[in-house]
Amino acid sequence: GAGVSQTPSNKVTEKGKYVELRCDPISGHTALYWYRQSLGQGPEFLIYFQGTGAADDSGLPNDRFFAVRPEGSVSTLKIQRTERGDSAVYLCASSRTSGRVSYNEQFFGPGTRLTVL
Protein backbone atom coordinates (compact mmCIF):
# COMPACT_ATOMS: atom_id res chain seq x y z
CA GLY A 1 0.00 0.00 0.00
CA ALA A 2 0.98 3.66 -0.21
CA GLY A 3 3.36 5.01 2.37
CA VAL A 4 3.60 8.49 3.83
CA SER A 5 3.95 11.09 1.10
CA GLN A 6 5.18 14.65 1.37
CA THR A 7 4.99 17.52 -1.05
CA PRO A 8 6.86 19.29 -2.39
CA SER A 9 10.04 17.22 -2.28
CA ASN A 10 12.08 20.42 -2.57
CA LYS A 11 11.17 24.00 -1.79
CA VAL A 12 13.40 27.01 -2.33
CA THR A 13 12.18 30.30 -0.97
CA GLU A 14 13.48 33.71 -0.04
CA LYS A 15 14.00 34.99 3.47
CA GLY A 16 10.80 36.49 4.83
CA LYS A 17 8.43 34.46 2.66
CA TYR A 18 5.67 32.11 3.83
CA VAL A 19 5.78 28.39 3.04
CA GLU A 20 3.46 25.43 3.44
CA LEU A 21 4.63 21.83 3.54
CA ARG A 22 2.15 19.01 3.11
CA CYS A 23 2.03 15.52 4.57
CA ASP A 24 -0.27 12.68 3.49
CA PRO A 25 -0.14 9.97 6.15
CA ILE A 26 -0.89 6.32 5.65
CA SER A 27 -4.64 5.82 5.43
CA GLY A 28 -6.16 5.02 8.82
CA HIS A 29 -3.21 6.27 10.85
CA THR A 30 -4.52 8.55 13.56
CA ALA A 31 -1.18 9.72 14.94
CA LEU A 32 0.94 12.14 12.90
CA TYR A 33 4.33 13.64 13.75
CA TRP A 34 6.45 16.38 12.21
CA TYR A 35 10.24 16.38 12.65
CA ARG A 36 12.97 18.65 11.35
CA GLN A 37 16.40 17.36 10.30
CA SER A 38 19.18 19.88 9.90
CA LEU A 39 22.35 19.00 8.04
CA GLY A 40 24.49 16.53 9.98
CA GLN A 41 21.90 16.13 12.73
CA GLY A 42 19.26 13.62 13.66
CA PRO A 43 15.59 14.49 13.26
CA GLU A 44 14.13 16.72 15.98
CA PHE A 45 10.51 16.53 17.07
CA LEU A 46 8.27 19.47 16.22
CA ILE A 47 4.63 18.56 16.77
CA TYR A 48 2.31 15.59 17.27
CA PHE A 49 -1.32 15.21 16.22
CA GLN A 50 -3.77 12.64 17.51
CA GLY A 51 -6.68 12.92 15.11
CA THR A 52 -7.38 16.56 14.34
CA GLY A 53 -5.88 18.10 17.44
CA ALA A 54 -2.28 19.06 18.13
CA ALA A 55 -1.72 17.06 21.30
CA ASP A 56 1.92 18.09 21.75
CA ASP A 57 3.49 21.12 20.06
CA SER A 58 6.37 21.45 22.48
CA GLY A 59 8.97 21.05 19.74
CA LEU A 60 7.91 24.03 17.62
CA PRO A 61 10.84 26.45 17.79
CA ASN A 62 8.79 29.67 17.85
CA ASP A 63 5.47 31.16 16.85
CA ARG A 64 6.44 31.41 13.18
CA PHE A 65 5.76 27.69 12.96
CA PHE A 66 2.24 26.34 12.92
CA ALA A 67 0.66 23.07 11.79
CA VAL A 68 -2.88 21.94 11.12
CA ARG A 69 -4.68 18.69 10.44
CA PRO A 70 -8.29 19.79 9.95
CA GLU A 71 -9.84 16.47 8.94
CA GLY A 72 -7.56 14.12 10.84
CA SER A 73 -5.68 13.00 7.74
CA VAL A 74 -3.56 15.40 5.67
CA SER A 75 -1.42 17.81 7.67
CA THR A 76 0.16 21.09 6.64
CA LEU A 77 3.18 22.63 8.34
CA LYS A 78 3.20 26.39 7.90
CA ILE A 79 6.22 28.62 8.37
CA GLN A 80 5.84 32.38 8.37
CA ARG A 81 8.60 34.94 7.71
CA THR A 82 11.11 32.23 6.88
CA GLU A 83 14.70 32.63 8.02
CA ARG A 84 17.88 31.06 6.66
CA GLY A 85 18.09 28.98 9.84
CA ASP A 86 14.81 27.27 8.88
CA SER A 87 16.62 25.48 6.04
CA ALA A 88 16.36 21.76 6.76
CA VAL A 89 14.58 18.59 5.73
CA TYR A 90 11.11 18.45 7.24
CA LEU A 91 9.96 14.90 7.90
CA CYS A 92 6.48 13.63 8.55
CA ALA A 93 5.65 10.31 10.19
CA SER A 94 2.41 8.54 10.95
CA SER A 95 1.42 5.61 13.11
CA ARG A 96 -1.78 3.65 13.65
CA THR A 97 -2.47 5.13 17.01
CA SER A 98 -0.71 6.22 20.11
CA GLY A 99 -1.24 6.28 23.82
CA ARG A 100 -2.74 3.19 25.41
CA VAL A 101 -1.05 0.56 23.29
CA SER A 102 2.31 -1.04 23.76
CA TYR A 103 4.01 -0.17 20.53
CA ASN A 104 3.32 1.79 17.38
CA GLU A 105 5.85 2.04 14.59
CA GLN A 106 6.22 5.46 13.05
CA PHE A 107 6.42 5.33 9.27
CA PHE A 108 8.38 8.21 7.81
CA GLY A 109 7.86 10.06 4.57
CA PRO A 110 10.77 11.03 2.27
CA GLY A 111 10.77 14.59 3.58
CA THR A 112 10.63 18.08 2.11
CA ARG A 113 13.97 19.80 1.70
CA LEU A 114 13.44 23.49 2.47
CA THR A 115 16.09 25.98 1.42
CA VAL A 116 15.74 29.60 2.52
CA LEU A 117 17.96 31.97 0.53
Added chain:
Amino acid sequence: GEDVEQSLFLSVREGDSSVINCTYTDSSSTYLYWYKQEPGAGLQLLTYIFSNMDMKQDQRLTVLLNKKDKHLSLRIADTQTGDSAIYFCAESLLYSGAGSYQLTFGKGTKLSVIP
Protein backbone atom coordinates in the same frame (compact mmCIF):
# COMPACT_ATOMS: atom_id res chain seq x y z
CA GLY B 1 16.62 15.72 30.02
CA GLU B 2 16.76 13.64 26.89
CA ASP B 3 19.99 13.16 25.02
CA VAL B 4 21.15 10.44 22.67
CA GLU B 5 24.83 10.18 21.73
CA GLN B 6 26.46 8.22 18.93
CA SER B 7 29.86 8.10 17.32
CA LEU B 8 29.71 9.81 13.92
CA PHE B 9 31.63 7.45 11.64
CA LEU B 10 32.37 3.73 11.27
CA SER B 11 34.22 2.00 8.47
CA VAL B 12 34.27 -1.79 8.04
CA ARG B 13 35.25 -4.29 5.38
CA GLU B 14 32.60 -6.24 3.52
CA GLY B 15 31.85 -9.49 5.30
CA ASP B 16 32.99 -8.23 8.72
CA SER B 17 30.65 -7.40 11.57
CA SER B 18 29.73 -3.80 12.31
CA VAL B 19 28.96 -2.57 15.79
CA ILE B 20 27.32 0.81 16.20
CA ASN B 21 27.05 2.18 19.72
CA CYS B 22 24.69 4.63 21.36
CA THR B 23 24.21 6.06 24.84
CA TYR B 24 21.06 7.66 26.14
CA THR B 25 20.34 9.61 29.28
CA ASP B 26 16.68 9.19 30.13
CA SER B 27 16.09 6.15 32.32
CA SER B 28 12.35 6.24 31.77
CA SER B 29 12.64 5.36 28.06
CA THR B 30 10.07 2.86 26.93
CA TYR B 31 11.46 1.85 23.54
CA LEU B 32 14.83 2.20 21.87
CA TYR B 33 15.16 2.05 18.10
CA TRP B 34 17.60 1.78 15.27
CA TYR B 35 16.75 3.56 12.02
CA LYS B 36 18.58 3.48 8.70
CA GLN B 37 18.75 6.45 6.34
CA GLU B 38 20.10 6.12 2.83
CA PRO B 39 20.85 9.17 0.64
CA GLY B 40 17.64 10.71 -0.66
CA ALA B 41 15.48 8.20 1.16
CA GLY B 42 13.30 8.37 4.24
CA LEU B 43 14.04 6.83 7.58
CA GLN B 44 13.59 3.08 7.69
CA LEU B 45 12.99 1.32 11.00
CA LEU B 46 15.44 -1.56 11.33
CA THR B 47 14.61 -2.87 14.76
CA TYR B 48 13.54 -1.81 18.22
CA ILE B 49 13.86 -3.08 21.75
CA PHE B 50 11.67 -2.55 24.77
CA SER B 51 13.51 -1.16 27.76
CA ASN B 52 12.86 -4.23 29.90
CA MET B 53 14.75 -6.48 27.46
CA ASP B 54 18.51 -6.86 27.17
CA MET B 55 18.86 -8.46 23.75
CA LYS B 56 16.98 -8.85 20.53
CA GLN B 57 18.06 -10.69 17.40
CA ASP B 58 16.56 -10.31 13.95
CA GLN B 59 18.37 -12.09 11.11
CA ARG B 60 21.71 -10.26 10.69
CA LEU B 61 20.87 -7.68 13.33
CA THR B 62 21.53 -8.02 17.06
CA VAL B 63 20.56 -5.31 19.52
CA LEU B 64 22.09 -5.26 22.99
CA LEU B 65 20.77 -3.05 25.77
CA ASN B 66 22.65 -2.34 28.98
CA LYS B 67 20.16 -0.45 31.12
CA LYS B 68 22.58 0.15 33.96
CA ASP B 69 25.02 1.98 31.67
CA LYS B 70 22.26 3.32 29.38
CA HIS B 71 24.11 1.83 26.43
CA LEU B 72 22.56 0.44 23.26
CA SER B 73 24.39 -1.28 20.42
CA LEU B 74 23.51 -2.57 16.99
CA ARG B 75 25.56 -5.38 15.52
CA ILE B 76 25.26 -6.12 11.81
CA ALA B 77 26.69 -9.52 10.90
CA ASP B 78 28.28 -10.14 7.49
CA THR B 79 28.13 -6.45 6.55
CA GLN B 80 27.39 -5.80 2.87
CA THR B 81 27.97 -2.75 0.68
CA GLY B 82 24.20 -2.23 0.69
CA ASP B 83 24.43 -1.62 4.44
CA SER B 84 26.30 1.65 3.80
CA ALA B 85 24.05 4.34 5.24
CA ILE B 86 23.53 6.55 8.27
CA TYR B 87 22.22 4.70 11.32
CA PHE B 88 20.24 6.56 13.94
CA CYS B 89 19.64 5.49 17.49
CA ALA B 90 16.38 6.85 18.94
CA GLU B 91 14.39 6.61 22.11
CA SER B 92 10.76 7.22 22.82
CA LEU B 93 9.29 8.44 26.06
CA LEU B 94 5.63 8.01 26.75
CA TYR B 95 4.03 11.21 27.92
CA SER B 96 0.83 9.80 29.33
CA GLY B 97 -0.96 13.11 29.22
CA ALA B 98 -0.60 13.69 25.51
CA GLY B 99 -0.09 10.05 24.53
CA SER B 100 2.83 11.03 22.35
CA TYR B 101 5.56 8.58 21.39
CA GLN B 102 7.78 11.32 20.02
CA LEU B 103 11.23 10.07 19.11
CA THR B 104 14.50 11.59 20.28
CA PHE B 105 17.29 10.82 17.83
CA GLY B 106 21.06 10.78 18.01
CA LYS B 107 23.09 12.55 15.34
CA GLY B 108 23.61 9.35 13.41
CA THR B 109 26.57 7.09 12.63
CA LYS B 110 27.71 6.99 9.03
CA LEU B 111 28.64 3.42 8.15
CA SER B 112 30.96 2.97 5.21
CA VAL B 113 31.48 -0.57 3.91
CA ILE B 114 34.69 -1.17 2.01
CA PRO B 115 34.39 -3.82 -0.73
